Amino acid sequence: MAQLERIEPIREQAEAEPAAGSGQQTFADGDISAAYEATAGGLLRAGPPESGDGLRTEELLLNVGPQHPSTHGVFRVIVKLDGEVIREAIPVMGYLHRGTEKLAENLNYTQIIPYTDRMDYVSAMTNNYVLVNAVEKMLQLEIPERAQFLRLIVMELQRIASHMVWWGTYLLDIGAMSPFLFAFRDREIIINLFNELCGARLTYNYMRVGGVKWDAPPGWIDKVREFIPYMRKKLDEYNNLVSGNEIFLARIQGIGKYDAQTAISYGLSGANLRCTGVSWDLRKDQPYCIYDRFEFDVPVGKNGDCYDRYLLRLEEMRQSLRILEQAVAQFPDGGDIMGKAPRVIRPPEGEAYAAIESPRGEIGCYIISRGKQEPFRLKFRRPSFVNLQILPKLLVGETMTNLITILGGIDIVVGEVDA
Amino acid sequence: MMHFLEQPFGWSNFFVFLLLGIVMLLIVLGFVTYAIYFERKVIGWMQFRIGPNRTGPLGLLQSVADVTKLLIKEDTIPRKAERQLFILAPVITFIPSFAAIAVLPFASNLFFADLDVGILYYVALSGISTIGIVLGGWASNNKYALLGGMRSAAQMISYEVPLVISVVGIVMMTGTLNLRLIVEGQAGGFWHWNFIPQIIGFVVFVIAGISELNRTPFDLPEAESELVAGYHVEYSGFRFAFFMLAEYVYVFAIASLTTVLFLGGWQSPLPVLDFIPGIILVPAQIFVHRLFLLLAARDAAAHPDRPAHGSRLAGAAAARDRQHFRQRDFNGIGGWGRMKGIMKGLGVTFKAMTAKKVTYAYPDVPLEMPDRFRGIQHFEPDKCIVCNMCAKICPTECITLTGKPNPDPEKKGKVIDTYDINFEICILCDLCTEVCPTEAIVMTNNFELSTYSRDELFKDMKWLTDNNENVRKENNSAAPKGGAKANA
Numbered sequence: 001m002a003q004l005e006r007i008e009p010i011r012e013q014a015e016a017e018p019a020a021g022s023g024q025q026t027f028a029d030g031d032i033s034a035a036y037e038a039t040a041g042g043l044l045r046a047g048p049p050e051s052g053d054g055l056r057t058e059e060l061l062l063n064v065g066p067q068h069p070s071t072h073g074v075f076r077v078i079v080k081l082d083g084e085v086i087r088e089a090i091p092v093m094g095y096l097h098r099g100t101e102k103l104a105e106n107l108n109y110t111q112i113i114p115y116t117d118r119m120d121y122v123s124a125m126t127n128n129y130v131l132v133n134a135v136e137k138m139l140q141l142e143i144p145e146r147a148q149f150l151r152l153i154v155m156e157l158q159r160i161a162s163h164m165v166w167w168g169t170y171l172l173d174i175g176a177m178s179p180f181l182f183a184f185r186d187r188e189i190i191i192n193l194f195n196e197l198c199g200a201r202l203t204y205n206y207m208r209v210g211g212v213k214w215d216a217p218p219g220w221i222d223k224v225r226e227f228i229p230y231m232r233k234k235l236d237e238y239n240n241l242v243s244g245n246e247i248f249l250a251r252i253q254g255i256g257k258y259d260a261q262t263a264i265s266y267g268l269s270g271a272n273l274r275c276t277g278v279s280w281d282l283r284k285d286q287p288y289c290i291y292d293r294f295e296f297d298v299p300v301g302k303n304g305d306c307y308d309r310y311l312l313r314l315e316e317m318r319q320s321l322r323i324l325e326q327a328v329a330q331f332p333d334g335g336d337i338m339g340k341a342p343r344v345i346r347p348p349e350g351e352a353y354a355a356i357e358s359p360r361g362e363i364g365c366y367i368i369s370r371g372k373q374e375p376f377r378l379k380f381r382r383p384s385f386v387n388l389q390i391l392p393k394l395l396v397g398e399t400m401t402n403l404i405t406i407l408g409g410i411d412i413v414v415g416e417v418d419a
Numbered sequence: 420m421m422h423f424l425e426q427p428f429g430w431s432n433f434f435v436f437l438l439l440g441i442v443m444l445l446i447v448l449g450f451v452t453y454a455i456y457f458e459r460k461v462i463g464w465m466q467f468r469i470g471p472n473r474t475g476p477l478g479l480l481q482s483v484a485d486v487t488k489l490l491i492k493e494d495t496i497p498r499k500a501e502r503q504l505f506i507l508a509p510v511i512t513f514i515p516s517f518a519a520i521a522v523l524p525f526a527s528n529l530f531f532a533d534l535d536v537g538i539l540y541y542v543a544l545s546g547i548s549t550i551g552i553v554l555g556g557w558a559s560n561n562k563y564a565l566l567g568g569m570r571s572a573a574q575m576i577s578y579e580v581p582l583v584i585s586v587v588g589i590v591m592m593t594g595t596l597n598l599r600l601i602v603e604g605q606a607g608g609f610w611h612w613n614f615i616p617q618i619i620g621f622v623v624f625v626i627a628g629i630s631e632l633n634r635t636p637f638d639l640p641e642a643e644s645e646l647v648a649g650y651h652v653e654y655s656g657f658r659f660a661f662f663m664l665a666e667y668v669y670v671f672a673i674a675s676l677t678t679v680l681f682l683g684g685w686q687s688p689l690p691v692l693d694f695i696p697g698i699i700l701v702p703a704q705i706f707v708h709r710l711f712l713l714l715a716a717r718d719a720a721a722h723p724d725r726p727a728h729g730s731r732l733a734g735a736a737a738a739r740d741r742q743h744f745r746q747r748d749f750n751g752i753g754g755w756g757r758m759k760g761i762m763k764g765l766g767v768t769f770k771a772m773t774a775k776k777v778t779y780a781y782p783d784v785p786l787e788m789p790d791r792f793r794g795i796q797h798f799e800p801d802k803c804i805v806c807n808m809c810a811k812i813c814p815t816e817c818i819t820l821t822g823k824p825n826p827d828p829e830k831k832g833k834v835i836d837t838y839d840i841n842f843e844i845c846i847l848c849d850l851c852t853e854v855c856p857t858e859a860i861v862m863t864n865n866f867e868l869s870t871y872s873r874d875e876l877f878k879d880m881k882w883l884t885d886n887n888e889n890v891r892k893e894n895n896s897a898a899p900k901g902g903a904k905a906n907a
Contacts, residue, residue, distance in 0.1 A: 062562045069647060084566070111814040114848035178768060181466035185777050192789075199791035199862070199891075205848045213853070214791065241767040244760030400566065400646070 059087060066095045070173045070404045073414030079395070079403065086403060089395035091388060096418040101378050108373040109135050109209055109345045117203035119380065120416035122165045125158035125194075126358040128207040130380075133288060134354035134365040135209045138347035146335035147211035148290045153224060153327050154194065154206060155289070156320040160231065161190040162359035163313045170310070170408040171242060174251055179242055186234050189227055196220060210341025225328045228321050235318055243314070252306040256394045256406035259304055266390045269383055270361025271316065272410060275301035275308035282357040289356075294326045306409035313411075316359075346373055360384050360411055384416040443531070447520065451667040452482040464772045489663075492656040497560060500653065504558035509654065509661035512551030516668040519544040523675045524599045526685045537598040538590065541676065542583055545631065548665060549575040555662070556650035567649025574630060582627035585620040589613050589680055598676075602684030609689070614681040621681045628673045633666065790892055793849045794866040796840060797890050798883035802859035803835040809851035809860055817845040835859075838880040842868055852891075864889035 065076035074095035080088040100119060104112045109131075116127035129151060136143065143151075168183030191201045198206040198214050206213055242248055260276040273280055281298040283291040299315040301308030347369040355364035361383030368377040387410050394406050456471065456479065463470025471478030496505055522537040524530035534540050549571055556568020590596055592613070593604040605612050614621040646652070651662045678684060779786065788794065805822035818840050822833035852862050863886060870876055878886075 060562060060565075062566075084570075107814055110850065111812065114814050114846055114850070117848075118846075177462070178466050178771070181468065182771075185467055188777070195792060196789040197791070199789070199793040199849065200847070203846070203848070205850070213849075217789075217791070237767055240763045242764060245764050246760050249760070 064403065066092075071407065071414070072169065072412060075412070075414045075417065077391070077395075077403070077407070079400075081400065084399045084401075086395045086398050086400065089392045089403070091391050093385075093388070093414075093417050096414050098419065100419045101380065104375060104378040106374060109347075109375070112375075112378070113207065114203065114205045116380075117205055118415060119382065119419050120358065120360065120363070120384065120413045121202060122413055123158050123162040123359050124202065124204050125154045125206060126356060126363060128204065129155060129289070130354055130356050130358070130363050130365045132207045132209050133356065134352050134367050135345065135347060137352040137354055138350060138367065138369060139209070139341070139345070141210050141339050141341060143339050144211060144336040145332050146215070147337045147339065149327055149331050150212050150216060150337065151207060152289050152291070153221075153324060153331075154197070154204075156324050156327070157190050157193065157224070159320045159359045160317050161187050163317050164190075166313060166359075166411050167238065170411075171248075173404045173408045174248065176242065176248075179238070182234075182238065182241065186231065189230075193220065193223060193227070196223075208338065208341070209345050211336070211338035215337045221328055221331050224324065228325050228328070231321055232318070235314065235321075238314065243311070249307065251401075252310060252405055252409070254303070255306045255398070255402050256409050257303065257305045258390065258394065262390070262393075263304070266393075267386050268361065268390060269386065270357070270359070270411075271309050271312040272361060272387045272390075274299065275312055276304035277302050282355055282362055286355070288354070291323075293330075294323045296320075296323050306405055309409050309411075344373060346371060355381065358383055360413065360416070361387055380419060382416045382419055384412040384414075385419075388412050388417055439531070443520075444517075447517070447668055447671060448664075450671050451664060452486070454667055454670060455482045455485075461772075465768050467771060467774055467777045469776055469778045486660060489660040490657050494656040494658060495653075497653050500560045501558040504554050505653075506658070508551045508555030508558055509658045509665075510551070511554060512548045512665045513661045513668075515544040515547040515551075516665040516672065520668065520672050520675070522598055523672065523679060524602060524684065530599060533599055534597065536596045538586055538596045538680075541598075541672070542579070545669065545672070546575065546579060548669070551665075552650050552662075555654065559650070559653035561653050563646045563648070564650050564652045567646050567652070570646075571633070571650060574633070578627045578630035581623050582631060585617075585623040585627065586680060588617045588620045592616065598679050602679055602686060605683040606686050608687075609683060612681065612683040612686070617681065624677065624681065628677065632669050632673055788864045788866070788889075790864070792862070792864045792866070792891070793847050794863045794889070795842070795847075795868060795878075795886055796851065796883060797861050797863045797886050798838055798880060799859050799861075800835045800838070800880060800884060802857045803838070804857055804859070805833040805835055806856060808854040808856065812850045812854045813845075814848060814850065815844045815846055817841040817843075818851060835880070838883065840878050840883060842876040842878055843873055862891040863887075864891065 060081040062079050062081055063076060064079055065071040066074040068076075071077070076092040076095065078088075078090045078092060079086050098118070100115050103115060107115070112131060113128055116131045117124040119127050164183040164187040168180035168187075171179040194204055194206075195201050196217055197220060198204045258276065260273075260278050263273045263276045263278065269280065277300050279298050279300050282288065283296075284298050296319045299312050299319065301312050347367070349369055349371045351366070351368050353364060353366045355362050357363075362381065363383050364381030366377075366379040366381070367375050370376040391407065391410060395403055398406065459481070460470040460478075471481035474480040474484045496502060519541050521531045522534050522540050524533075552571040553568040556564040556566075556571070559565070589601060593601050595601060595604075601613075651659055654662060805820065807820065810816070810818040810820055818838075820838045821836045823836040825832055825834050849862060851860050852858075855861075860883075865886065865888065868876065
């Protein structure tokens with residue numbers, strides 16, 4: 001009920017407001033919560049802009065979300081609109097906060113793995129990896145060759161699957177419906193591969209400290225091998241379907257532009273950073289797992305706009321296929337999938353930080369151990385959360401339509417933003 | 420039909436008119452019903468789906484079911500909405516849409532009103548519908564609806580003008596505004612049809628017509644990805660149905676109008692085909708045109724759309740931006756030389772229509788999950804040694820168990836007494852089966868857990884024991900059993 005009360009009729013607000021430009025404009029009570037007022041609320045209290053043609057204009061405070069088709073979950077942006085042009089935008093997050101990091105302090109390391117699945121739920125494998133990698137760093141474990149290959153293969157498949165979800169949903173936001181189904185048809189193949197491998201379609205819980213839980217079932221590697229040329233063909237199809245479409249180009253070229261300096265100072269990573277021309281990919285620059293054995297390129301953009309980010313992600317899928325092709329060819333015939341991990345994982349006292357390149361950027365896991373079964377403190381560097389911070393800056397002066405284009409281009413997963 | 424108008428008005432004539440009106444209504448409603456069905460089917464085919472196939476044979480009754488659902492749904496009016504206007508808006512949108520089709524001639528002797536200002540009448544009436552949309556958006560007292568309504572107004576200003584001007588050429592050629600006479604002027608084969616001399620007008624008319632219909636790529640007022648549903652976001656039930664109906668009636672009207680103005684109406688394309696009665700030709704043409712609307716314009720299904728600049732129209736800056744938008748739209752984006760990408764995309768879409776469908780017939784055909792699939796657990800009390808490992812490892816603490824002393828006094832240890840899993844919080848992470856030393860708890864491939872009450876999700880030992888189908892064969896995993904000691 002309180003929610004209903006908040007939405008004052010627009011015209012009532014218009015009547016109550018003094019003429020434009022006279023002093024500060026405050027918005028109806030309860031529009032912004034008190035806590036909000038203290039932090040970012042001040043931003044919203046600037047007066048309406050001078051209108052060039054002498055028209056009296058009013059600003060409109062609009063809550064986009066938390067229930068909104070294009071915010072990809074329960075994410076909310078408060079925008080102040082002048083006509084359709086955004087004057088201010090403040091992202092509000094936390095609707096999906098589950099306290100993963102705090103929960104982890106009472107769980108042993110194996111139990112935390114299922115929780116990492118649920119952070120960035122479209123890329124669970126990389127989340128699994130970053131946690132076990134951090135623990136393995138502390139324990140200084142040797143990972144068997146076969147497990148390393150399996151990890152790499154699933155992570156690269158996951159990267160493709162994750163980018164497909166992004167591709168489909170992004171185009172759905174922009175207004176195209178078919179690409180979504182194209183993407184999900186092909187993603188289904190990867191999901192089925194994962195299902196055969198570890199028995200789940202989304203939250204895999206596949207990796208373990210010291211190795212992986214399941215060995216590849218018979219014929220699984222061959223299926224991955226067959227998938228590579230299929231996917232190459234499909235990528236060309238995706239390009240034909242969308243990438244050259246003039247209406248699409250008009251929609252995203254030059255939108256959400258920023259330069260390398262800005263990207264670095266905001267701490268962006270992944271395609272959001274590389275679109276500005278900075279070549280920074282942890283797989284190349286701080287190799288983990290066995291990425292240093294494979295040949296692949298790190299594509300970079302030059303304009304730093306949504307279109308570059310779009311192209312980069314498509315190209316990353318192609319590079320992932322290249323890695324997969326080599327990994328499948330070199331896949332060891334036998335061997336353990338589990339290293340000599342202790343039964344009870346009790347990392348020595350100390351700290352460790354492991355960072356890897358998730359589809360969304362640098363995902364990191366920082367562990368402080370006091371020698372117990374549970375971590376003393378666990379912190380995830382969540383790329384969606386970090387990348388999102390640039391959103392208010394990008395939105396100022398853009399239209400409502402571009403809000404969706406830009407937000408989609410950043411590629412957030414709300415599960416990861418809020419953890 | 421005109422002779423009725425000349426006769427004195429009496430009961431018999433009244434009933435004839437009433438009957439004709441009802442027939443017309445049914446034809447249009449039938450068209451709307453199956454236009455929606457058709458659209459959903461074709462879009463389904465573009466996306467490797469089957470489309471509606473549940474209600475009636477081949478899903479033919481799907482739209483009927485949808486309409487029935489809308490009619491019996493609760494009609495809600497937001498408390499702070501402008502009540503009268505909120506109720507009025509769908510009516511204002513709907514009535515002109517039906518009134519406008521009165522002037523459309525269907526055959527040389529089948530038409531309702533033979534107005535000498537037919538085109539003018541159509542344009543004037545169809546403009547009224549926009550008022551309904553703006554009104555609905557305003558009266559809803561919802562910011563999204565308001566934005567949608569404003570966009571609708573801005574879009575009408577932008578496209579109504581080109582729409583009307585594109586017809587002017589035809590009016591000048593034929594020297595009449597009467598739609599029936601315009602068709603008669605196109606007799607003698609398709610080379611006499613207006614779209615050849617008026618090719619530019621034809622293209623402009625089709626593009627502006629799509630915009631009139633608020634269909635993708637011009638669905639700015641609805642813009643479901645940004646404005647949720649635009650002007651009708653607060654509407655439900657039959658009021659929403661009225662908006663929808665009006666939209667589809669306009670699809671019918673614009674398709675018919677294109678046929679009449681540019682594609683020869685009931686005139687056959689070749690003189691040898693003259694024997695085909697016009698009454699068949701017109702619907703056939705409307706159908707073809709409708710297909711075009713669906714594929715090229717509502718290739719919705721295939722294409723990103725909505726020129727960014729379109730949305731800048733709305734709001735206070737409408738007048739200033741309009742020029743800019745129109746120029747971009749026609750010179751920049753729509754130029755034939757730069758349509759290559761769109762055509763390529765259309766090619767992929769067409770190819771997709773014949774591709775293999777991937778729809779699962781799930782409830783009818785059960786899904787086969789691979790052996791390792793983690794479904795609902797199966798529990799075997801006989802194997803359990805009450806070691807408590809599963810309850811300890813469970814990250815969500817959804818397992819509770821108790822043991823009792825072994826009834827056989829000869830044997831040591833405990834046997835299981837109660838064993839419960841709370842599936843409200845179980846995340847099916849597989850850790851319980853991983854740590855179980857005796858495989859007392861194992862996974863099955865069953866995954867259907869839906870119930871009507873949360874309490875039913877609390878499964879006890881008996882239920883878990885009975886859940887013994889599709890038990891996973893391979894349960895041992897690579898988790899360390901023993902191995903090195905903790906190196907702490």
